Amino acid sequence: MNEIAIRTESLTRDFSAVRAVDGLSMEVPSGIIFGFLGPNGSGKTTTINLLLGLLEPTAGKAEVLGFDTRTQPDVVRTRTGALLEYPGLYEQMSAEDNLEFYGRVWKMGISERQSRSKELLVHFGLWERRRESVEKWSRGMKQKLAMARALLHRPSLVFLDEPTAGLDVVAAASLRDDLAGLAAREGVTVFLTTHNMAEAEKLCRLVAVIRKGKLLAVGHPDELRAHTGTPHFEVAGRGFNEDVLGLLRARPEVSAVEVQDNRLSIQLRKEMDVAPLVSLMVGAGVQVEEVRKGKASLEEVFLTLMEEER
Amino acid sequence: MMSDVWTVMWKERKGLFVSRGSRARALWNLLVPLGLVGIWFPVVEGPNWVSSPLALTALLVPMLLVATTVPDSFAGERERHTLSTLLASRLPDRAMLFGKLAVAVGYGWLVTIIAILLALLTVNAAHWQGHVLLYSPALVVADVVLSLLLAVFVGGVGILISLRAGSVQAAQQLLVTIMLIPPIVLAVILTALHKQVASALGGLDFMQIVLIVIGVLIVADALLLRVTIARFQRARLILG
Numbered sequence: 001m002n003e004i005a006i007r008t009e010s011l012t013r014d015f016s017a018v019r020a021v022d023g024l025s026m027e028v029p030s031g032i033i034f035g036f037l038g039p040n041g042s043g044k045t046t047t048i049n050l051l052l053g054l055l056e057p058t059a060g061k062a063e064v065l066g067f068d069t070r071t072q073p074d075v076v077r078t079r080t081g082a083l084l085e086y087p088g089l090y091e092q093m094s095a096e097d098n099l100e101f102y103g104r105v106w107k108m109g110i111s112e113r114q115s116r117s118k119e120l121l122v123h124f125g126l127w128e129r130r131r132e133s134v135e136k137w138s139r140g141m142k143q144k145l146a147m148a149r150a151l152l153h154r155p156s157l158v159f160l161d162e163p164t165a166g167l168d169v170v171a172a173a174s175l176r177d178d179l180a181g182l183a184a185r186e187g188v189t190v191f192l193t194t195h196n197m198a199e200a201e202k203l204c205r206l207v208a209v210i211r212k213g214k215l216l217a218v219g220h221p222d223e224l225r226a227h228t229g230t231p232h233f234e235v236a237g238r239g240f241n242e243d244v245l246g247l248l249r250a251r252p253e254v255s256a257v258e259v260q261d262n263r264l265s266i267q268l269r270k271e272m273d274v275a276p277l278v279s280l281m282v283g284a285g286v287q288v289e290e291v292r293k294g295k296a297s298l299e300e301v302f303l304t305l306m307e308e309e310r
Numbered sequence: 311m312m313s314d315v316w317t318v319m320w321k322e323r324k325g326l327f328v329s330r331g332s333r334a335r336a337l338w339n340l341l342v343p344l345g346l347v348g349i350w351f352p353v354v355e356g357p358n359w360v361s362s363p364l365a366l367t368a369l370l371v372p373m374l375l376v377a378t379t380v381p382d383s384f385a386g387e388r389e390r391h392t393l394s395t396l397l398a399s400r401l402p403d404r405a406m407l408f409g410k411l412a413v414a415v416g417y418g419w420l421v422t423i424i425a426i427l428l429a430l431l432t433v434n435a436a437h438w439q440g441h442v443l444l445y446s447p448a449l450v451v452a453d454v455v456l457s458l459l460l461a462v463f464v465g466g467v468g469i470l471i472s473l474r475a476g477s478v479q480a481a482q483q484l485l486v487t488i489m490l491i492p493p494i495v496l497a498v499i500l501t502a503l504h505k506q507v508a509s510a511l512g513g514l515d516f517m518q519i520v521l522i523v524i525g526v527l528i529v530a531d532a533l534l535l536r537v538t539i540a541r542f543q544r545a546r547l548i549l550g
Contacts, residue, residue, distance in 0.1 A: 052398050054548045078400040088395025093324055101324075104317040105399050146395075159398075 005030040005157050005189040006051060010060035013046055013213075020046040022213035023060065028206070030156070033183055033190040035204030037197070037302060043213035044193040045085060048159050051191070052077060065156055078106075081155035083163055087146035091135040095126055095145050098134065099152055106153035113152070120148035124178055140171025144178065151182060157189040164199060172196075176203060197299035207298070209305050216305045224301045232267040233274050235281065236290040240264045244284045248277065314401055318409025322383060326417060339378050340421060343371040348428030356437045359429060360445045363516070368453050371425050372418035372461035373489055379414040380468030381481035389478050397544050407542045411469065415461040422457040448517040456520070459527035464489060466534035473541055 006028035013021040021043045028034045038044050049055040051064050053073020062069045064076045089098050096117065103113030121127040124144040134142055143163060150158050163179070164172035180203055183190050194200050200207050201221050208218040217224055240259045248257045248266060254277070256267040266277065278291055326336070347368050352359045359365055387393040396406065426445075434443050445453070468485045475481035500507055511519060 082398040086391035
């Protein structure tokens with residue numbers, strides 16, 4: 001198996017005067033869930049279209065599963081699955097027929113497509129309703145069926161373009177669990193675009209952040225935090241008066257201090273032992289009930305990167 | 311390639327009678343031309359129906375059916391947001407094109423044949439002459455072959471319109487409008503130049519005229535299909 005599922009080198013795509021993807025160079029290892037994060041219009045969907053060989057790059061190149069997307073787009077599409085911006089289901093057809101059609105598209109044999117359809121419909125909890133037309137299904141159910149369709153032919157790599165967008169909290173969590181379970185069980189590489197930082201944090205081994213077509217950062221969420229996020233800790237208690245806040249602000253390792261509802265939030269310039277600061281507060285008369293050291297969330301990392309790029 | 315065309319045809323066939331989400335509308339689109347050409351006109355016209363060019367009215371059937379089916383099949387994929395998923399699959403462009411076109415044309419043609427046979431039954435049942443009335447050979451050739459060629463022609467034009475239309479409805483309206491232009495132009499020419507046309511065609515019998523029209527339509531269909539193949543490409547469709 002190819003160890004690198006996706007490799008891009010200076011991948012660029014222009015639409016008239018607009019550069020949608022700008023010199024994108026990255027590698028996605030096989031067998032992981034890779035988060036591709038960026039705001040609306042940042043070039044995520046164009047990147048997927050380039051990787052699927054649906055669009056030709058203006059410059060640069062991309063290899064998917066070892067195949068050049070410009071010269072071998074058919075091979076790329078044969079070996080990958082995709083759940084794009086919309087579920088793309090034929091709503092007048094039953095769930096069973098939707099999978100049957102794509103099973104035929106992927107040239108699966110009759111018994112193989114029947115058993116695989118059953119396996120996926122059971123996994124996603126849709127088996128009992130397989131003969132209904134999907135028109136009246138909830139958005140979450142449709143999205144699950146679309147996910148089943150994307151995985152039907154056991155692709156080595158699957159592209160998921162914001163699969164939980166528009167789903168309620170429960171449906172999104174359920175879909176995420178299903179995705180994580182399937183990815184782990186089948187060893188499939190997942191290229192996941194999302195706005196949801198908590199989702200990326202929970203699912204992705206590697207994340208890349210893109211803005212205006214440019215790659216801003218790529219790495220494990222912890223690495224990005226280390227490079228970009230701000231270490232901080234919170235203290236719950238009483239006695240956070242101006243004198244205490246003044247003492248803390250005077251310390252060189254403290255970058256910001258904020259009080260809200262008996263909770264003091266302290267941002268640090270670097271990772272450090274917070275015990276001396278807690279002692280300082282106790283010495284100044286603060287009654288400490290709880291100290292919680294926090295890491296920057298991926299959302300904070302994302303926002304910091306967006307801010308830096310501006 | 312052929313198995314991919316069959317796969318697309320399988321899917322298209324499934325969606326044929328649920329045109330734009332309404333089975334009733336799809337049934338209506340089917341029954342109106344069948345009723346008019348298969349029952350109403352033969353009853354009104356009587357034995358004249360099987361021996362005069364009136365039977366060519368059946369040629370309207372494939373035109374009407376293909377004009378509603380093709381936009382629904384092509385522009386409908388984009389309108390219903392199923393196109394990008396289809397394009398992201400391994401299906402070749404031509405399999406999608408020919409699979410969709412084959413079902414639309416096949417449907418229009420099959421219904422036309424049924425309408426022609428139904429009309430024959432109706433004429434014999436409603437106007438029994440003591441023997442079975444049959445179409446003249448020239449009319450059979452004209453109805454059967456021209457209906458197929460017209461279905462392909464309307465299908466080709468419909469695909470080109472659908473690729474650019476904003477919606478299924480817009481594509482259907484434009485296609486029907488365009489379909490009306492040739493008969494109107496032909497009627498104007500025949501009215502204005504009927505003596506010249508009559509003298510030019512005077513030496514030709516009906517069968518010869520039918521064969522000339524068939525030849526013209528074969529060339530037109532071939533050209534149209536070439537243009538359609540050139541236009542129906544993933545890179546263009548994904549940006550549409």
